[in-house]
Amino acid sequence: MKNSLSLLAGLALCLIAPHIAAADTRADFLKLIDRPRVALAPEIKDTPSTDGLSQIAFSYASDADNRVPGILLKAPHVSGRRPVIIVLHGTGGTKEGELPYMADLVQAGFIAVSIDGRYHGARTKSGKGSVEYVDAILRTFRTGKELPFFYDTAWDTMRLVDYLVTRDDVDPKRIGIFGTSKGGIEAYLTAAADPRIAVTVPCIGLESFQWATENNSWQSRIGTVQVAFDAAAKDSGVENPSGEFVHTFYSRIAPGLDREFDGPSMVKMIAPRPLLSINGEIDPRTPLPGLNLCVDSARAAYGAAGAAEKFVLQIQPNTGHKVNPESKVLARDWFVRWLKP
Numbered sequence: 001m002k003n004s005l006s007l008l009a010g011l012a013l014c015l016i017a018p019h020i021a022a023a024d025t026r027a028d029f030l031k032l033i034d035r036p037r038v039a040l041a042p043e044i045k046d047t048p049s050t051d052g053l054s055q056i057a058f059s060y061a062s063d064a065d066n067r068v069p070g071i072l073l074k075a076p077h078v079s080g081r082r083p084v085i086i087v088l089h090g091t092g093g094t095k096e097g098e099l100p101y102m103a104d105l106v107q108a109g110f111i112a113v114s115i116d117g118r119y120h121g122a123r124t125k126s127g128k129g130s131v132e133y134v135d136a137i138l139r140t141f142r143t144g145k146e147l148p149f150f151y152d153t154a155w156d157t158m159r160l161v162d163y164l165v166t167r168d169d170v171d172p173k174r175i176g177i178f179g180t181s182k183g184g185i186e187a188y189l190t191a192a193a194d195p196r197i198a199v200t201v202p203c204i205g206l207e208s209f210q211w212a213t214e215n216n217s218w219q220s221r222i223g224t225v226q227v228a229f230d231a232a233a234k235d236s237g238v239e240n241p242s243g244e245f246v247h248t249f250y251s252r253i254a255p256g257l258d259r260e261f262d263g264p265s266m267v268k269m270i271a272p273r274p275l276l277s278i279n280g281e282i283d284p285r286t287p288l289p290g291l292n293l294c295v296d297s298a299r300a301a302y303g304a305a306g307a308a309e310k311f312v313l314q315i316q317p318n319t320g321h322k323v324n325p326e327s328k329v330l331a332r333d334w335f336v337r338w339l340k341p
Contacts, residue, residue: 022269022301029193029261033147033155035063040163050099052076053106062159069122070115070160071095073102074169083174083339084111084164086157088183091224092130094121101178101328108332109341111170115160117153117182118146130224138228141252142235149225149254150182154189161196174198174339178331180323181205181285182224191273192266199338200270201331203278203323204286209250209258211290213243220284220321222246228253263290264297271298272307274338278327280319310338 040060047055056072074082085105087098095114102112116123119133126132136148146152157177165172176199179187184205191200212218222229232249233241241249250257267275275298279286295313302311312334316324335341 025260025265026193026269029189029256029266032255032261033151033193035155038064040159040166042163042166047071049076051103053103058163060159060163062156066118066156068115068156068160069095070113071099071102072111072113073099073106074111075106075109078169080169081171082109082111082169083176083335083341084113084170085335085339086160086164086175086177086187087112087114088153088157088177088179088186089114089117089120090179090181090183091133092120092128093117093180093183094128096121104328105332105335108336110176110335110339113160113164115156117186118148118156134225134228137225137253138231141228141232141249144252147254150185150189150257151254153182153186154193157186157190158194161194165196172196176200176335176339178335179203179205181321188263188267188270188275188277189261191275192269195273197270197273199274199335201276201278201334203327203331204280204283204321206263206267206277206279206291206294207286208263208290208293210262211293212287213246213250213258215287215289216243217284217287217290218243218246222249224285263294267294268297268301271301272305272310274310274334275302276312276314276331276334278314278316278323278331280316280321282318283321285321 038061042058042060045057047057049055054074054076059067059069062068087102089098095116098114105112119136124132140146164170175197177187177191177197178201180203184202187200188202188206191197229249238245247258279291298311302308314330316327
């Protein structure tokens with residue numbers, strides 16, 4: 001009898017332990033990116049329609065020093081609460097660049113919304129490109145202030161959810177998130193940290209930074225912020241950077257990105273909520289061996305939750321770092337399946 005009880009206790013511990021670990025990781029991540037909350041103080045302005053759709057410009061305070069500009073697109077004369085999809089752009093992109101896909105989502109029955117990431121679009125002096133974003137990353141390496149490499153935009157997106165749930169046209173239980181490249185990373189980080197995200201689709205973003213760092217496959221991802229990386233290496237007296245220095249770089253600009261907050265650790269926290277990951281078969285920024293570590297982690301978590309059908313990996317054959325049109329259709333259909341507009 002005593003042995004049976006011990007066995008049952010052991011099995012229970014095995015089942016509970018992963019949930020405890022996930023909760024600890026989420027708490028640690030939230031502690032890292034958290035900052036004093038201020039009133040959202042939203043400002044809203046109707047703008048000219050886009051292809052007959054109602055377009056609203058808005059902004060909100062994500063913290064005491066940052067207001068986040070956004071665009072909301074919806075069908076005119078629609079009443080009641082609707083599901084909403086957050087669309088996040090990649091490095092060098094803008095919220096306006098996401099309008100074509102946002103319109104596609106609206107035609108499918110959703111409200112669509114996009115914001116400018118930190119040091120992108122209207123949050124820059126130039127209004128375009130990634131120069132100020134890369135400059136900010138270098139400042140973070142040197143000063144330890146801010147976390148513009150993915151983390152700050154994940155925080156801004158959580159505050160976007162805070163704003164969306166106050167709107168009388170949004171169903172707070174039907175919020176999805178879609179992101180491409182940098183936006184894909186921010187999408188799965190946000191979903192892992194914020195259970196209010198009901199459905200998640202990261203595109204060409206899910207990866208294991210640790211695997212890439214330890215297997216000399218980091219060059220393409222670092223290439224998105226190459227100027228900052230090269231200057232950081234020079235500051236550190238490193239002439240020929242290796243994976244070891246890449247780890248040092250990540251530790252300064254996004255602590256834990258290639259360790260406790262790496263893809264395999266974060267993706268499993270999204271379970272059992274629906275998750276579709278879209279990746280390119282030959283994408284050097286999300287190499288398949290590292291991606292497979294994330295997939296194994298996700299499948300284990302979704303299987304343990306009895307929700308295996310809610311995780312799907314879509315590999316785009318012979319495709320590098322881009323999202324094919326048919327993959328965007330697949331993403332739209334995934335949102336339709338689970339959010340039922």
